[in-house]
Amino acid sequence: MKNTIKTFAVAIALMLLLPAFSARAQVYADSSTDLDKYMVPVTTPTAVPDAQGFLGRWLLLEPISKPNRSNTVFTDSYIREVFGQQYFPGQLGNTLPKDGSKVKVTVEYQPPVNLTAGRPMMPMGGAPQYEKKDVQLKWHAMDSKRFNVKLFRFATNLTEDRYGVIFWAVTVVECDKDMPNVRLAVGSNSASMWWVNGEEAVILSGDRRMVMDDCTSQRLTLKKGRNVIWGAVINGPGMSDFCARFIDEEGNPVRNITLSTK
Amino acid sequence: MKKNILLALACALLSLSAAAQVxxxxxxxxxxxxxxxxxxxxxxxxxxxxxxxxxxxxxxxxxxxxxxxxxxxxxxxxxxxxxxxxxxxxxxxxxxxxxxxxxxxxxxxxxxxxxxxxxxxxxxxxxxxxxxxxxxxxxxxxxxxxxxxxxxxxxxxxxxxxxxxxxxxxxxxxxxxxxxxxxxxxxxxxxxxxxxxxxxxxxxxxxxxxxxxxxxxxxxxxxxxxxxxxxxxxxxxxxxxxxxxxxxxxxxxxxxxxxxxxxxxxxxxxxxxxxxxxxxxxxxxxxxxxxxxxxxxGEIVKDGNYKILSRRRGYALELTVDFVRAAGGMRGGFGAPQAPAAPIKGQSIVDVLKTWPDGVIPVRANDYMARPHQKWTIEAVPSAGGYLGGPYYKIVIEGTDRALAAAEGGVVVTVPAFTGADEQLWQIEQLTDGTYRIMPKVVPGTEERLCLYSTGDSTPTLAKFDFNSDNAKWDLKMH
Missing domain, CATH: 2.115.10.20 (Glycosyl hydrolase domain; family 43)
Incomplete structure (x- = not known):
């Protein structure tokens, strides 16, 4: 009986320790780059954050070509200027574009990367000349299958662009009550800016890698009902992605919200 | 002016030698x-x-x-x-x-x-x-x-x-x-x-x-x-x-x-x-x-003025000389002051140097009192080479050329002037716990690598390094 109790106690202790040592299963390498490995089109009216509170439902605009051969140019001033431009009607507005709708944008055209041409470095010669080109870009309502939104694969699967790009993202957070003193916590590759209900909430400048909770907003209030979250990510030669969640005063994820793209 | 430029160049060379591999x-x-x-x-x-x-x-x-x-x-x-x-x-x-x-x-x-x-x-x-x-x-x-x-x-x-x-x-x-x-x-x-x-x-x-x-x-x-x-x-x-x-x-x-x-x-x-x-x-x-x-x-030791404190007790490495009482004397601590408080100049090397003997002076450790015989200058010696990740240093009493040296019999002393001899060159390395090991390049009379070591609270010597003993560890604090 004494041994049984001892064994039971050891088992309980191991169970308590286990989460710290094996928070998740091993992630075996997978060479697939299909879009549905990373995200899928929205098929339900609403979604909820994942177990860590990450916001997975976003309306994403196909990348706007913005050639940059190095991410070291992403100063606060630069990204404020670039994201301050009007790319499409309703930008940062309260009404979301419709899934599948298209916007016309004039971009600096850059030829697609030739993946089979060896391993070229980003060209570092003189300043390249880019011709202006009018393009139509489409909005896609997507549910990320990961904690992060892999914009790079969104781009490589749906467009010819992958580097030197700007992504716009928007989602709606529905709350059943006012939520004061929460923060928007973001990580992005590379620089990004984020707005909550039309107000700038957080900026991530510089040549950044995507790090969970890299930058957080000051305390803000998610109001009862509809809250619109906009984000813009810029990248030169990098694998664009972002992760965003709301955290409370103790740093715990805010999960009692719903997400939609309407 | 020329002298100043040369001095600046010498300083730049010294800092270069201590900052990175050469x-x-x-x-x-x-x-x-x-x-x-x-x-x-x-x-x-x-x-x-x-x-x-x-x-x-x-x-x-x-x-x-x-x-x-x-x-x-x-x-x-x-x-x-x-x-x-x-x-x-x-x-x-x-x-x-x-x-x-x-x-x-x-x-x-x-x-x-x-x-x-x-x-x-x-x-x-x-x-x-x-x-x-x-x-x-x-x-x-x-x-x-x-x-x-x-x-x-x-x-x-x-x-x-x-x-x-x-x-x-x-x-x-x-x-x-x-x-x-x-x-x-x-x-x-x-x-x-x-x-x-x-x-x-x-x-x-x-x-x-x-x-x-x-x-x-x-x-x-x-x-x-x-x-x-x-x-x-x-x-x-x-x-x-x-x-x-x-x-x-x-x-x-x-x-x-x-x-x-x-x-x-x-x-x-x-x-x-x-x-x-x-x-x-x-x-x-x-x-x-x-x-x-x-x-x-951790850090590669930078050239500067340091107190060298034993981890064993926290005592400071010092010359074995008579201390000289600091200015200021005994003051009454009670009652209203008769004059406004004013700073008193601290003791300097010129106040005490003449009281020290010539020749070899042993060292010991004692409670730190900011006295000149407790203050050391550590400087990389660019021409002396080094060890993995660090240059050899000379350790001298601040404001003098009196150098710490290993001596026959596994003892540590000071000699009147730094000559660049191997027993006056010191390997100073930060340990995994942030303290320092201080080790002469050679110890006369033995092939063994020995380090500065506290055999008693007040008695430094040279002995085998043992990471598990505070006797073998020192703190360096800039002053």
Whole structure:
């Protein structure tokens, strides 16, 4: 009986320790780059954050070509200027574009990367000349299958662009009550800016890698009902992605919200 | 004016000598330092590498065939396993990469009998455009004899495979596991049952504007998850800082660990840009400090004025001379002051120097009273060479040339003037707990390496280093 109790106690202790040592299963390498490995089109009216509170439902605009051969140019001033431009009607507005709708944008055209041409470095010669080109870009309502939104694969699967790009993202957070003193916590590759209900909430400048909770907003209030979250990510030669969640005063994820793209 | 310029140049030379490796330590993406037949080796991107006889003065000369990028090296048994990627970096194109390993019986290219690399064997690869770029190999053999290999860049995930330590090949059936994102130059190290995964974040390859920095996460399981100090998975970008930029050196990347002996560990990496060397990429070596279970970069001792305090009791190393009472005397502590309070000048060397004997003066330790015979100046001696990651120093009483020296019989004394003799040169290294080991280059009359050691609270001597004893450790505090 004494041994049984001892064994039971050891088992309980191991169970308590286990989460710290094996928070998740091993992630075996997978060479697939299909879009549905990373995200899928929205098929339900609403979604909820994942177990860590990450916001997975976003309306994403196909990348706007913005050639940059190095991410070291992403100063606060630069990204404020670039994201301050009007790319499409309703930008940062309260009404979301419709899934599948298209916007016309004039971009600096850059030829697609030739993946089979060896391993070229980003060209570092003189300043390249880019011709202006009018393009139509489409909005896609997507549910990320990961904690992060892999914009790079969104781009490589749906467009010819992958580097030197700007992504716009928007989602709606529905709350059943006012939520004061929460923060928007973001990580992005590379620089990004984020707005909550039309107000700038957080900026991530510089040549950044995507790090969970890299930058957080000051305390803000998610109001009862509809809250619109906009984000813009810029990248030169990098694998664009972002992760965003709301955290409370103790740093715990805010999960009692719903997400939609309407 | 001319004198001032010369003085400034001399100061610049001194600070250069203490801040980074000397000689021609130009390298990018250095492999973990390996000792072979009494010499240190590290290999770099593109082929070749550096050799050092003492670990401080580095010159080119190491030989690695195959070109490619970012090698790593490890000694297993009596052979050396060298891995590298046959492909280079860059984000602009495809990312089909190959990681290979090869063996050599020696790393000494002048040993024509034994120096011959085996044919490279592929141990991992990445196919075009998948979320991995198979370059930047890092090798670890853990305490259980298991050999791990991490690889990858900013293009996707850092992955790990397990190798056969007998052949250097991938273990049969072993599948690559994703262990981190958005890193480069990953490598694992093992300590006290923890596997640490170190990776480089920040901007690469931009000279003195490179923001490369090295971070770490840890796991009890070699396959992760590797969590940082606030519980973030490195697959979610987590990582605790190990080393970032210095004042004149920038872009720390490509970590390697070298264990000298228990309590004495070094990290090698490169600075992407060194302002003291035209902004070129150079080899860096720093002590590893383990603080609350996490590695971080210690410091190479900078030239300056220090008090040298024993860890045994906290007493200060001092000359064995009569102390001179400080000015100020005994003051009444009670009642209203009869005059406004005013500062009193502290004791200086000129107040006491004439009271000291000429010739050899022994040393002892005593409670620190900011007296001149307790104040030391530590300066690197650029012409004296060094040891792994540090130059030899002279230790003199501040404001004088009276130098600390090892003497016959394993004792420590001071001599009237520093002559540059080996027994007056000191190896000063930060230990893994942040304290210092102070060791003369030689001790007259013995071949043994001895260190400054407290046999009693007040009695320093020279004795064998023991990391488990505070008798062998000292604190250096600038004053």
């Amino acid at each position: 000689g021609n330590p130009y390298i990018h993406d250095p492999s973990t330092i390996v000792l072979c037949d009494g010499k240190y080796y590290t290999f770099g991107t593109g082929g070749g590498g550096l050799i050092s006889a003492d670990g401080w003065v580095w010159e080119s000369g190491a030989v690695r065939p195959g070109g490619g990028a970012a090698p790593d090296a490890i000694k297993i048994g009596d052979r050396y396993l060298v891995g590298y990627s046959t492909t280079g970096g860059g984000l602009g194109g495809g990312h089909a990469g190959r990681i290979v390993t090869m063996w050599n019986k020696t790393l000494d290219p002048t040993d024509s009998l034994n120096f011959a690399y085996t044919e490279p064997i592929e141990v991992a690869n990445s196919v075009i455009d998948e979320d991995c770029d198979a370059i930047d190999i890092g090798l670890l053999m853990d305490d259980n004899g298991r050999l791990f290999c991490t690889y990858g860049t900013y293009f996707g995930n850092i992955r790990m495979v397990e190798l056969d330590p007998k052949t250097g090949e991938r273990l049969a059936g072993n599948k690559p596991v994703d262990v981190a994102i958005d890193c480069e130059a990953s490598i694992m190290i093992y300590r006290d049952g923890w596997y640490y995964l170190l990776g480089t974040h920040g901007t690469c390859c931009d000279g003195v504007n490179s923001t490369y920095n090295i971070v770490a996460g840890r796991s009890r399981n070699p396959y992760g998850p590797f969590m940082d100090n606030v519980g973030r998975d490195m697959l979610q970008g987590g990582g605790k800082m190990v080393v970032a930029a210095d004042e004149r050196q920038f872009g720390a990347g490509h970590f390697g660990r070298y264990i000298v002996e228990p309590g004495v560990e070094k990290m090698s990496f490169h600075w992407e840009g060194d302002l003291d060397r035209s902004g070129r990429s150079v080899l860096a070596i720093r002590p590893i400090i383990w603080r609350e279970g996490w590695p971080e970069a």
